Amino acid sequence: MLIRTLIDTAELPGGGGTLRLMQRGSEYSIMLGSNELMNSRVKGSEEALATLAAARMSGGKSARVLIGGLGMGFTLRAALNAIGPDAVVVVAEVVPAVIEWARGPLAELFGSSLDDPRVDVRIADVGTLIGQAAGQYDAILLDVDNGPDGLTLNSNDRLYNRSGVRTALAALQPGGVLAVWSVAPHAIFAQRLVNAGFEVEEQVVRTNAGRGARHIVWLAKKAG
Numbered sequence: 001m002l003i004r005t006l007i008d009t010a011e012l013p014g015g016g017g018t019l020r021l022m023q024r025g026s027e028y029s030i031m032l033g034s035n036e037l038m039n040s041r042v043k044g045s046e047e048a049l050a051t052l053a054a055a056r057m058s059g060g061k062s063a064r065v066l067i068g069g070l071g072m073g074f075t076l077r078a079a080l081n082a083i084g085p086d087a088v089v090v091v092a093e094v095v096p097a098v099i100e101w102a103r104g105p106l107a108e109l110f111g112s113s114l115d116d117p118r119v120d121v122r123i124a125d126v127g128t129l130i131g132q133a134a135g136q137y138d139a140i141l142l143d144v145d146n147g148p149d150g151l152t153l154n155s156n157d158r159l160y161n162r163s164g165v166r167t168a169l170a171a172l173q174p175g176g177v178l179a180v181w182s183v184a185p186h187a188i189f190a191q192r193l194v195n196a197g198f199e200v201e202e203q204v205v206r207t208n209a210g211r212g213a214r215h216i217v218w219l220a221k222k223a224g
Contacts, residue, residue, distance in 0.1 A: 004029075007105050010097030021101055028072070028106060030098075038071050040109055041208070045215040046071065047078040048205040049141050049181045052219055054082035058175030059138025062086040066137045066171075068126030068159070069144040070098050073110040079141070080116055089119050092126035094144075099123065127159050133171040140168055140178045147182025147216070148189040160189055165196045174224025182216040193220045 004024040061084025070093040148160040198220035
């Protein structure tokens, strides 16, 4: 039997706890306490976050995309495969060690994505970047927590409250898409998107190739 071993740890800002990067054979996982936040075997819903948004945004070959959370790079790689050669993908990651893991023990998962000239990885809070980006993005992809009911950082709640949703709307170009990943449905949040003025789709996505757990992706489009 393969034993899960600890590779590295990283502290979340603001005393949010300790992330643990674990390995079992060729499988990697990132844990917070007893919660597995992500696993290298489970990527379908993270990829769907990018592909579904890219199919709906109106930015074309020169689209600007903002991704909240680097994770294991599945959303980033899917976004790069779905956008044009002149597009830009900004990735906001609040934990520097996660970027180090991407270039170290998780490098095989990321492939060449971090060296793609379209990619701009920043050590930053995605909420801060959204607040500074009036009308700048064609898509904003949020996979920074378990969804509107935050797990890792209390500060993530401001992305999903009424003010956060309105700020995201303002940061999008006309026709832009806010795509939000969640581990489970959340009727109040879905209605909040509608109340802010978005046209909203709620998609059920599976963790792997039509199998596995069901997760939710909201696709909220700005008019225009």
